[in-house]
Every structure is written in C-alpha cells, then in structure tokens.
Amino acid sequence: MQDQETMASLAQAKDEWERTTLRDTLAKWPERYEQFITTSGAPVERLYTPLDIADLDYERDLGFPGQYPFTRGVHPTMYRGRLWTMRMFAGFGSAEETNARYKYLLAHGETGLSVAFDFPTLYGYDTDHPLAEGEFGKCGVAVSSLADMEILFDGIPVDEITTSMTINGPAAVIWAMYIAAAEKRGIPMAKLGGTIQNDILKEYIAQKSWLLPPEPSMRLIVDTFEFGSKYLPKWNTISISGYHIREAGATAAQELAFTLADGIAYVQAAIDRGLDVDTFAPRLSFFFNAHNDFFEEIAKFRAARRIWARVMRERFKAKDPRSWWLRFHTQTAGCSLTAQQPENNIVRTTIQALAAVLGGTQSLHTNSMDEALALPSEVAVRIALRTQQIIAHESGVANSVDPLAGSYLVESWTNRLEREAYEYFDKIEALGGVIPAIEQGFFQREIAASAYRYQREIEEHRRIVVGVNEYQMDEPLSIPLLKLDPEGERRQRERLARVRRERDNRLLQQRLEALRRAAKGTENLMPYILDAVRAYGTLGEICDVLREVFGEYREPVII
Amino acid sequence: MLFGQSHWHGEAIGYRLKHDNHQPFAIGGFIVGERKIRVLIAKPGLDGHDRGAKVVARALRDAGMEVIYTGLRQTPEMIAQAALQEDVDVVGLSILSGAHMTLVPRVMQLLKQYGLEDVVVFVGGIIPDEDVPALRQLGVKGIYGPGAALWDIIQAIRQEVESRG
Numbered sequence: 001m002q003d004q005e006t007m008a009s010l011a012q013a014k015d016e017w018e019r020t021t022l023r024d025t026l027a028k029w030p031e032r033y034e035q036f037i038t039t040s041g042a043p044v045e046r047l048y049t050p051l052d053i054a055d056l057d058y059e060r061d062l063g064f065p066g067q068y069p070f071t072r073g074v075h076p077t078m079y080r081g082r083l084w085t086m087r088m089f090a091g092f093g094s095a096e097e098t099n100a101r102y103k104y105l106l107a108h109g110e111t112g113l114s115v116a117f118d119f120p121t122l123y124g125y126d127t128d129h130p131l132a133e134g135e136f137g138k139c140g141v142a143v144s145s146l147a148d149m150e151i152l153f154d155g156i157p158v159d160e161i162t163t164s165m166t167i168n169g170p171a172a173v174i175w176a177m178y179i180a181a182a183e184k185r186g187i188p189m190a191k192l193g194g195t196i197q198n199d200i201l202k203e204y205i206a207q208k209s210w211l212l213p214p215e216p217s218m219r220l221i222v223d224t225f226e227f228g229s230k231y232l233p234k235w236n237t238i239s240i241s242g243y244h245i246r247e248a249g250a251t252a253a254q255e256l257a258f259t260l261a262d263g264i265a266y267v268q269a270a271i272d273r274g275l276d277v278d279t280f281a282p283r284l285s286f287f288f289n290a291h292n293d294f295f296e297e298i299a300k301f302r303a304a305r306r307i308w309a310r311v312m313r314e315r316f317k318a319k320d321p322r323s324w325w326l327r328f329h330t331q332t333a334g335c336s337l338t339a340q341q342p343e344n345n346i347v348r349t350t351i352q353a354l355a356a357v358l359g360g361t362q363s364l365h366t367n368s369m370d371e372a373l374a375l376p377s378e379v380a381v382r383i384a385l386r387t388q389q390i391i392a393h394e395s396g397v398a399n400s401v402d403p404l405a406g407s408y409l410v411e412s413w414t415n416r417l418e419r420e421a422y423e424y425f426d427k428i429e430a431l432g433g434v435i436p437a438i439e440q441g442f443f444q445r446e447i448a449a450s451a452y453r454y455q456r457e458i459e460e461h462r463r464i465v466v467g468v469n470e471y472q473m474d475e476p477l478s479i480p481l482l483k484l485d486p487e488g489e490r491r492q493r494e495r496l497a498r499v500r501r502e503r504d505n506r507l508l509q510q511r512l513e514a515l516r517r518a519a520k521g522t523e524n525l526m527p528y529i530l531d532a533v534r535a536y537g538t539l540g541e542i543c544d545v546l547r548e549v550f551g552e553y554r555e556p557v558i559i
Numbered sequence: 560m561l562f563g564q565s566h567w568h569g570e571a572i573g574y575r576l577k578h579d580n581h582q583p584f585a586i587g588g589f590i591v592g593e594r595k596i597r598v599l600i601a602k603p604g605l606d607g608h609d610r611g612a613k614v615v616a617r618a619l620r621d622a623g624m625e626v627i628y629t630g631l632r633q634t635p636e637m638i639a640q641a642a643l644q645e646d647v648d649v650v651g652l653s654i655l656s657g658a659h660m661t662l663v664p665r666v667m668q669l670l671k672q673y674g675l676e677d678v679v680v681f682v683g684g685i686i687p688d689e690d691v692p693a694l695r696q697l698g699v700k701g702i703y704g705p706g707a708a709l710w711d712i713i714q715a716i717r718q719e720v721e722s723r724g
Contacts, residue, residue: 456709
C-alpha cells in the first residue's frame, strides 16, 4: 500500500502528463482504436501506474511463492526446482495407434501422458453401440473394456509416469480400468499417479458429454474423492476445468469464475457427505485455458491461485496448506487456432504457452498447428512439444519465480479478475448454487453471449485475426494431416466381441447386479465398479447399470 | 470482404459498425414470399461442441430469420422429423467430431424420403477438403469450416432460398 501523499502527488503528475505530453501527441497522431479491449472484451487503459494498485498490500495479496495466498506460485522455487510437466493431450483411433503415439511423445521428451477419448467413450458407450456409428476414434481413442486399456498402456511404466485422463461422465469406470490394468501388471494402486478430469459440472455448462443427472453424478465424484484419499494418495481425483468453458466462448473472467464456482460446489458436496476437507482437498487439481491475450491470461492464473487459497482457508476452514494450493494444468487455446495459414498457429501457441508458464502452471499441453483441421500429425505434435522445450530451456523465463509480479498492469488485472469472479459467485449464489444455475441455463447463456460477441467483433473488424479477416492468402493447404488406420475400428470391434465371448459372464452378471444394488443405496460405488471392470465388464454395460438406476440427463436448449 | 452493401429490398443490410456499436446485423428483410426464412440448426451425433451452432443460430436470428435449434445429440431421424414438422427452408448441420461422412448422407436420404428435397442443407464444422466433393454430390449447398464469416452464411442462405422461390 502506498502512502496517500505519494499517491496524490503521482495523480497530479499523471494529470499533468495527460494535459501536456499526451495531449500534444494525440492531436498529431490519434490512436489506432477509440477503445482498446482484451481478448475477453475488457477495456484496456493506455497506461498503468501505482495509482491502479494503490490498495495492493504485498504481504496480504501476493506474499512469497509457496506461501499463502500463493499468488506468486504454489512452490517456493517453482521451475528452478522442477520444470512443469510436458503433457500432450493425445488419442485417436484404436488403443494400438494411440499407444504408438504415446511412445513417440515420450521418446521426444514428453514427461507425462494425457489421454483423449473418443465421443462414444466419453458418453459411456461401447464402440459397437448404434449411437457410436461414425464416431469411432475420431476425436480420441476408443476404450470399451479393460482389454483396450491394457493395450493402451502396454510397455509404458505407469508406476513412474503420471497419466491424465480427460474423462468425465464415466470417469469412475475408466479410472477403474486404469487401476485394474496396472494391477494385472503387478503395480499396486497406491503407486499410481495421475488425474481423472471427473468434472461433470463443466460438462453441463460447456463440454456437454454427460451421462447422468447432476445429483447422482456428484455422488459418483465424491465416491472417487473418498476412494482416492484412502487408496491412491498420489492421484488427483478431479481436474476442475475451465478449459472447455473458455473454448465454448467464455471470457477469461467467466472461465475463472465458473471453474472456481464448480470447485466450491465439489468441496461443499464432499463436506456434506461428511468428508474432512483436508483429506481430499490436497488432491483437487485445476485445468485452465491459455488464450491469446498474454497479460490477461497471466493475471487470470495468479488470481485463480489467490481466490482458491482464500476460499479454502477462510470459507472451508482447511488447515493443511496443501488444501489451499491451486495446482493446474494448462492447454493452449484450441479455439484460437485458424484453419487458414495453419503455420501461424505455432506462433499463437508459443505466446499462449509462455503465458501459462509465466502464470505458474504445473503442467502444459501445447496445441499443434493442424488442430483446426484434424487431429495432430506426428510432425505437428513434435513442433508443439518442442515449443515447450524451447520456452523451458532457451528463453530464460523459467529461471526466476513469477517475474511479472509488481507490474502495474498485471497486478491491476489480477485484482480485476478476482473482483469479477466474486461478482459471479454472488450471482450464482443468488440463483441457488451451481446446479440450479445450470438448470436455469445461466452459464450457457452467459457463454453463448460472449461467444457471439467475440465472433461479431471479428466480423466487424474490431478484432483482427491474422490470416482470417486480415492478411488473407489464397493458397492450398501445405501441411500433411493425420490419417486414421482404417483397420483400427474392425480390430476394436473384434476385441470387444472376444472379450464378451471369453469372460466369465455369470461372474460379471453377479458383479453388475451388486453394482446395481449399491447404486440404489448409499455405499461408495468405486469398489463395485472396480470389481465389474476386473471381470471385463464393458464401459457400456457398466454405464447402462448407472443409467438404469439414475436416469439420463437432458439439457435445456439455449441459444 | 466481410461486410458489403446489398440492395435486397432496397436496404443496406451489412455495414462495418463503428466502435461500441452493438447493433445486430440487419434486422428485417429475410423474407420468402409472405414469411421469414425458417432455419433448423441441428447437432447430429455425439459431438458436444455447440459454440459454432449457437453463434450461427444467433446470427441468423439477428438477420431476421426464424431459427429453431435442436439441441445436442440428435439422430438423423430426429433432424429430418424436425425439418418436416417445423416446415423449414434450410437445415444447418454442425459437426465437429469427424462423423460427417456417416451422418450427412443419412440426413440427406431421410429428407428426400420425407419429400423435403427442396430444403437447403448447409454443413458447418471441421470438414477436410477431400470430403467436400462427396458432400456437394449429396446436395449439400454450403460447407463452412473454421474462420467462416457469419455474413457469408447469411448471404448464401438468402440467395439459395430466393433462387428456389
């Protein structure tokens, strides 16, 4: 906090500057726009000075890295001690093809795995379900049973490397498959490290791959918190995700606010179950988007850490400092990539990745240049990984902790984003909480309005997208795109048929029945799901039991 | 050119807006015969990426069309049924999952079966260049990938519907 006299004198000096130097310049050279805005549409001032952060109290609002409120980072030395995990989101076609891609990425220096599943898997359907037609392996790998999971991680040291799995509706089932596949190789679950996304609230809000209605979904998630805290101490049982909220069109403030509101709802649900906050909170992790607006994104990450620390300590009374940490994975913004002049995406991704690193991310996925056109080719994904390695080893930005702290602009925007998040928290509370707000279409409407405004800004030329509405070229596509193995689907279907034929079907029926009974009661479902998976029950079969007991979710249609 | 001048119904219906001017595209004007152009925006398959579908739906509505949005996870049968019941002039299919070569032919076939050959079909999403000729062959009139301008879609729909009388 600055003393009032200094501030008054500075305000006077600024006023003087505006009336003299600035005015003369503006008279001769008007600025490029009447109003400058961020990627999120927030106004940008010409200049930031100590006046903009007059209320900032260093010790209260920033503190030191590794100390409350963690604005400057969750670890005292950050990347000086250990670089972020380079974790490329990958998955397509069959388990065999994706396994080969994982090995390729690890051979090129990737340090963590991240699984993309196809749509049928995300919805809890087997590859041969009628609704799965045409969807096999298109946006990720198909995993219908333990047999697929075994192939997916064949030859990969899952006790040494951490795996993140982007799975939500059927997260408990896919997690059980990962645990069972490791178990068959003699690796106990306590040794497994990784993350299941498991964030159903963001599915209703943005990504839209759900199975069950909100209440039973929340029950399953709390089941995973409880199971994980007992048996998988190294596993992050949720990755509370803003990424998809942002991709659906949200602003930075909406991404921040909605994600943290979801986080608060999960913590509350687990506390309502009777869990002690410090048993599960240290394993909550987050996932954010890194969009184009460099400083706004950095401010968003810093605000996220500060808000979460305050919420966990003050509202939920967590005592373990690890419960106050907001650890997060970042993915560069897929929605910012252009199909036009795809090579330009390498540059966009670099800027976004740099923002994630300067924002203090624990793990990073950099998008490949071809992702507005197809799934990434080997060359494209290698360049994307190299982008992280160059930032890590050549740019020098990882050598000091939170180097942008104290920037008048960055601190002022960190404060702004925190304020905007709290404004949203109040609105959500007024609607009765996150689930009622979803059911009323609140988030969906807010996001759709932002998406539309953004597109209009491009159409109206208020926002320039290089190669799209300026600097266009008319030339054929010059980069190679990935082709899926046409045999993959056939192999997968055959494997599924073989699994159904060769397993002990009587045993499986007993286990599915046990799951059904437990689902109707109040027990933790994880052990039952795990047993069904071990008996080679398929994803579709297990999810059908859940759908039968809990019903399916239908969303309100909102444009 | 993103915004040009059009003289349809004698109105200027597209213009570059000044800063801070949040007027909709061009209200009124998109009328066939006695009524507004009716458009069904549909999301077939399992793909949940509905940002594009919603943005396009809003733009068409702001351009004065009647827009019906199906919501997610529609089967081709549900879409063709909705097109019939809602008596639409246009069906816009939004697919980003890569399943377009399975889903679009089904929709086209069902529209024909329901006697809706005159309905103009547009497809938006991630459609590789190599699939474009096959989709055109099926009768798809417009294919819009990432970066497509809303204005182009609005104009194409208008022209196509007008030419069909």
